[in-house]
Amino acid sequence: MTIEHLWLIGIGTGNPDHVTGAGMQALRDAAIVLVPHKGTDKDDLAQLRLGIIAASGTKARIIPFQYPVRDPNLPYQDRVAAWHDRIAERWQAALGAAGVTGPVALLVWGDPALYDSTLRIAARLSPPPQMRVVPGITAIQALTAAHAIPLNTVNGPVHVTTGRRLRDHGWPAEAETVVVLLDADCSFRQLDPTYITIWWGAFLGMPQQVLWHGALTDAAEQIPALRSAARAEHGWIMDTYLMRRS
Known part of the structure; x- marks a missing residue:
């Protein structure tokens, strides 16, 4: 599936009260929300995201995807670049399997523009989507x-x-x-x-x-x-x- 509109929504440090009004409205307007899962030892992270999604009252479809693991054998910069490639691929694979269209939202810890790589991952998508960034409370x-x-x-x-x-x-x-x-x-x-x-x-x-x-x-x-x-x-x-x- 081609992602035409990708919305990155800053969600602070996990407290729903830290999500701005603009962030909550973006969740309500989204058609799809991608939710990463990082293994059973970090299920709480997914639950925090799901709690914020529920608090927004959105009717968007929630689509999970599994986070890839970094290759520890690669040099640091290469390791991160390869990891970002795999994440972008998993976004598209998860959305293609779901068969849903419309604006896609991703919840980003803190703020998508400060010490976060989601924008760099989004740049790997082809064709590049129209981006919208909703700032959040930073750590x-x-x-x-x-x-x-x-x-x-x-x-x-x-x-x-x-x-x-x-x-x-x-x-x-x-x-x-x-x-x-x-x-x-x-x-x-x-x-x-x-x-x-x-x-x-x-x-x-x-x-x-x-x-x-x-x-x-x-x-x-x-x-x-x-x-x-x-x-x-x-x-x-x-x-x-x-x-x-x-």
Whole structure:
């Protein structure tokens, strides 16, 4: 099936209250909603998406598809590129089997335009669909709100990066505030912790939300323990953190 209209709807961190009015209306106007399944250990993620879909009151048909697994034998960039190819193929295969036409919606954690690859995956479709992006609450917004802190210092720069880049390159030059996404390895442990404060959060905006903040000197033990316990309890975890030099 050719996807003519693809709508990417930001859904925040899983709390239906974080989905904007425009996002809910887009769900109601969609004909199809694609819902990924990432294995039995992450069924909660699909259930969160289904809860948001139900809350919208949409009559769209829900079509599931199975997420492919990344090939660990490939170099990182090649691994991600091949994985994105397979995801795009599975979108089209799932829709072709369903035989439904109309606007296709995908729910995207956070915001489709910030540290998310759904737009890059959509670019692999042939012919390219007409895209609509509905912004959502980002993990960064949810984190700063949960801790009741501003994102930046007065006239201070903010650097947003990943755990992988933090491990490979250390603290970004000239940054006062660093926000780290996609870090399963608690890469902050490799930094010199002197004069650095960290604000960490998991399951942001959800009933199981976990928060911690304090000196980075204490975080090396505290945050990995909290993270490990939360992951064991729920089978998955989404977390992020902000660090600031004083």
